[in-house]
Amino acid sequence: MTVTLLFCTRQAFPQLPDVAWEKQLPDAPSHYFSDVTELEDESFVVLGAIQMPVDREFDTWLLKCNKSGDTLKTRIFNKPGNDIPLKIIPNPPNGFLIASITIFPGGKPKTRLMAVDASFSQKWITDSEKTTAVSQTDVAVDNDGNIWWINTLEDDNGESQVLLRKIDAEGKTTGEFVIDKGNQSSAYAIRVLPDGMLAVASQVQVTDGNPTIQVTKMDTNGKVQWKSLTPPSGKVLTPQCLCCSPDNTLLVGGWAGMCWNPDALVNEQIWDYDYWLSKIDANGKIIWSQQYNRQGSEKGTAIAVLPSGNIMAAGKCETSFTGTIGPWLLLVDKNGKLLKEQVYKFKFTKDQATRIICTSDGGFLMVGPGYIENRNQLSGWVKKLNPVL
Secondary structure (H helix, E strand, O other): OHHHHHHHHHHHOOOOOOEEEEEEOOOOOOEEEEEEEEOOOOOEEEEEEEEOOOOOOEEEEEEEEOOOOOEEEEEEEOOOOEEEEEEEEEOOOOOEEEEEEEEOOOOOOEEEEEEEOOOOOEEEEEEOOOOEEEEEEEEEEOOOOOEEEEEEEEOOOOOEEEEEEEEOOOOOEEEEEEEOOOOOEEEEEEEEOOOOOEEEEEEEOOOOOOOEEEEEEEOOOOOEEEEEEOOOOOOEEEEEEEEEEOOOEEEEEEEEEEEOOOOOOHHHOOEEEEEEEEEEOOOOOEEEEEEEOOOOEEEEEEEEEOOOOOEEEEEEEEOOOOOOEEEEEEEEOOOOOEEEEEEOOOEOOOOOOOEEEEOOOOOEEEEEEOOOOOOOOOOOEEEEEOOOO
């Protein structure tokens, strides 16, 4: 009887999905993947960057593959500067939007938004006029076709401000909104909500305490509906992703960091990170917040929500003993309970999952390692995962 009960209990828990197929190209030239989107025909468009042989800088790279992982088409965008592509989203009726950071020789980084058609031909491009204060930019499209591009830019006094631009289908700016004016704030993610309004995930510096996470809901005229602030703690909270859940809630993913030697120089500080998730209801009330850790240091970079409300969370894990890093995948239920977790093959070069999406067949697609500051060769990878059992 006991054996039977144990067997039934184990079968009742969902298992992490197996890898259906994976794609990893040779690491010469150096390249990486940072985002992916699925099309109606079940093919995928993967966003990344590839190092060019002459100037050794990276150019934005698009790769289209079918549902089995076979390459159908690629396109490299040869532009001045060193490109760091971060986000790709569909831009109806036919095309895509690519949000990236560009670093020009001897200059400071600026953000860039590029629109391409279905054949990957450029339609228009716009750059931020000011320097980006954080290595992040994000974009969303509402049901009326308006484009919402969010950045954290330095003003003339060297202070940062969060600027949200409203852009039409031709790339023309039709509105600008400053979020958290007068406060120390950095924006990391934006989403269009089911009711047509917008949600922005930011890191804010409160008067008393460590930087923490704030989610702001606003209408398309820039009017704030509510702000949801995670109470400051002994750790520095940094958001990375924002996702809608089937139960009319929002999920925020990122990390919680603690510095063990805060009095040391910045480049000598030792930090430990935990994966951080939070769930917020439709009125901005925090339902739950959880931190997840294993042996080492962990960071959260992406989340995908299942129809059941359960969460597939992706990021990276670094071991304390060897210093190797591997992509980390967690299955969390809708109440924040960790069900299963797995670290994929560890490497002695930095590696992580940068995006995970739900796919039309009930499975998932995960890409990495994204942009990583190191001198080692980078090699982009794609993993297609089966549905959760």
